[in-house]
Amino acid sequence: MLEARNVTREFPGVKALDDVSVRFEKGEVHALMGENGAGKSTLMKIITGIYRPDAGAVYVDGEKAALRSYSDSAKYDISIVHQEIQVIPESSVAENIVLDKLGQFRGPLGGLDWKRINDTAQRYLDMVELDVKPTDAIGRMTAAQKQLIQIAKALSSDARYILMDEPTSSLTQYEAQNLFRIIRRLKAEDRCVIFVSHKIEEVLEICDRVTVLRDGRVIGTRDVADIDRDELVRMMIGRSENIEHLGRLDISDEVVLEARHIGRGGMFEDMGLKLHRGEILGLYGLVGAGRTEFARLLVGADRRDTGDILIKGQPAKIDCLRDAVEKYGLGYVTENRKEEGLILPFNVRDNMVLPILRKLRDKPFHISPRRCKDVTREMIGRMNVKAPSQETRVESLSGGNQQKVSIGKWLAAGCDILIIDEPTVGVDVGAKRQIHELIWDLAKNEGKSIILISSDMTEMITLARRILVFKNYKIVSEIDHLNDREYSYAEVSERIGAAMT
Numbered sequence: 463m464l465e466a467r468n469v470t471r472e473f474p475g476v477k478a479l480d481d482v483s484v485r486f487e488k489g490e491v492h493a494l495m496g497e498n499g500a501g502k503s504t505l506m507k508i509i510t511g512i513y514r515p516d517a518g519a520v521y522v523d524g525e526k527a528a529l530r531s532y533s534d535s536a537k538y539d540i541s542i543v544h545q546e547i548q549v550i551p552e553s554s555v556a557e558n559i560v561l562d563k564l565g566q567f568r569g570p571l572g573g574l575d576w577k578r579i580n581d582t583a584q585r586y587l588d589m590v591e592l593d594v595k596p597t598d599a600i601g602r603m604t605a606a607q608k609q610l611i612q613i614a615k616a617l618s619s620d621a622r623y624i625l626m627d628e629p630t631s632s633l634t635q636y637e638a639q640n641l642f643r644i645i646r647r648l649k650a651e652d653r654c655v656i657f658v659s660h661k662i663e664e665v666l667e668i669c670d671r672v673t674v675l676r677d678g679r680v681i682g683t684r685d686v687a688d689i690d691r692d693e694l695v696r697m698m699i700g701r702s703e704n705i706e707h708l709g710r711l712d713i714s715d716e717v718v719l720e721a722r723h724i725g726r727g728g729m730f731e732d733m734g735l736k737l738h739r740g741e742i743l744g745l746y747g748l749v750g751a752g753r754t755e756f757a758r759l760l761v762g763a764d765r766r767d768t769g770d771i772l773i774k775g776q777p778a779k780i781d782c783l784r785d786a787v788e789k790y791g792l793g794y795v796t797e798n799r800k801e802e803g804l805i806l807p808f809n810v811r812d813n814m815v816l817p818i819l820r821k822l823r824d825k826p827f828h829i830s831p832r833r834c835k836d837v838t839r840e841m842i843g844r845m846n847v848k849a850p851s852q853e854t855r856v857e858s859l860s861g862g863n864q865q866k867v868s869i870g871k872w873l874a875a876g877c878d879i880l881i882i883d884e885p886t887v888g889v890d891v892g893a894k895r896q897i898h899e900l901i902w903d904l905a906k907n908e909g910k911s912i913i914l915i916s917s918d919m920t921e922m923i924t925l926a927r928r929i930l931v932f933k934n935y936k937i938v939s940e941i942d943h944l945n946d947r948e949y950s951y952a953e954v955s956e957r958i959g960a961a962m963t
């Protein structure tokens with residue numbers, strides 16, 4: 463078995479882990495849960511030798527493990543699927559999968575045996591049911607495909623302990639179910655899977671035991687069979703969650719954005735929508751239903767073949783994202799904030815002011831540092847971003863706080879129409895609530911108009927009064943909480959469910 467004993471690890475200004483002891487046993491799927499910043503990833507990185515603990519140690523089968531760097535983890539039969547997608551875009555699928563053990567693929571003359579590399583990669587691609595070729599380049603693959611490649615990579619080492627840090631965050635339900643089948647098989651082979659997730663339903667479905675961390679401390683380890691949703695939430699945030707039904711904003715008559723007859727060859731045909739001032743309009747659907755692709759056409763990130771976009775009644779000429787932001791005040795908060803939305807090695811301030819640098823000049827060719835600081839201070843306050851300082855690198859913030867920075871930068875840019883794509887994926891229950899309140903407040907009290915893309919039914923019904931249901935790149939239904947009468951939460955969710963089938 464694999465054990466962390468009395469592990470403590472500090473980063474400047476934060477004790478990420480405080481005397482943490484957990485035991486992971488063979489033949490179990492062990493969930494690790496906790497709010498953003500609770501210390502889950504830090505613990506995973508200590509177990510794989512990426513970080514060294516300040517105190518305490520990792521034990522494998524009762525022996526203290528000498529984990530000096532990541533490359534030592536293989537010796538102890540440990541492999542990891544990282545939370546951040548870590549693939550090398552310029553290389554092939556197979557190269558990424560066998561990366562850590564290229565040495566095993568030397569041919570008789572010392573060169574690499576490419577046939578064996580590709581065959582090996584193919585075997586693990588089959589396992590995760592990913593339909594790409596080992597020789598394909600990774601560059602333009604989707605987040606889900608990259609995620610599956612990382613999983614294939616972790617499986618390819620045939621390790622006994624497999625750590626998965628939020629492996630399903632960009633997978634569709636179908637792909638997640640396939641991953642669960644793989645996890646069940648690993649368990650049957652008496653291996654151990656450590657499964658980090660924010661999704662309570664997943665944990666209840668797939669895991670045997672769950673350990674909850676809060677502020678770097680272990681709150682407890684429980685058998686999943688003996689625990690329910692409410693108790694788990696209480697362990698994570700220290701109180702009960704209460705879901706309020708909000709989605710009932712009055713909708714003004716003023717249309718701020720209208721899309722008509724939008725088409726793109728082979729993808730969309732004759733799509734349209736209207737967004738009113740101060741409205742939160744929901745685009746609901748499963749991952750892969752075409753909502754992000756549609757949003758990208760609206761903001762000019764991709765080209766449309768047909769159709770018009772009107773902003774405040776006037777035809778808009780949007781050829782790129784910059785047009786959308788600068789000419790029309792239309793911002794797009796992307797779904798994969800780590801890849802597109804933020805520049806992770808940059809600090810909070812640089813991320814915040816990047817889209818508006820030109821507005822922050824105090825004289826030609828000179829950007830005013832003071833104005834950068836002022837704008838950032840205002841946004842940090844308004845969005846309630848928890849960061850030690852403006853100079854903190856965004857990559858060291860928790861997921862929820864990263865998301866607030868990526869919404870904040872478009873507000874700083876003066877956008878009054880925002881498309882917000884899956885704002886709470888990978889965000890814990892506490893931060894999720896803050897983001898919901900933020901979105902609600904922007905619409906209700908600041909008159910911002912928001913298109914919210916989400917696959918989270920509760921989030922959708924809580925926030926959006928009108929909901930467009932997407933399925934296979936089409937809008938199959940429009941649901942309004944207050945259409946002819948007031949619908950209850952259950953009725954709205956039932957109607958969404960019916961539209962999806």
Ligand SMILES: Nc1ncnc2c1ncn2[C@@H]1O[C@H](COP(=O)(O)OP(=O)(O)OP(=O)(O)O)[C@@H](O)[C@H]1O
Binds near residue numbers: 858860
């Ligand atoms: N490299 C680092 N430098 C500085 N601080 C860090 C670093 N890595 C993590 N932290 C801090 O340590 C704490 C724990 O972070 P960690 O990434 O382990 O949380 P997590 O539970 O994985 O959160 P999430 O659910 O958002 O992934 C946070 O306060 C985080 O800001």
Ligand SMILES: [Mg+2]
Binds near residue numbers: 502503
């Ligand atoms: Mg994490």
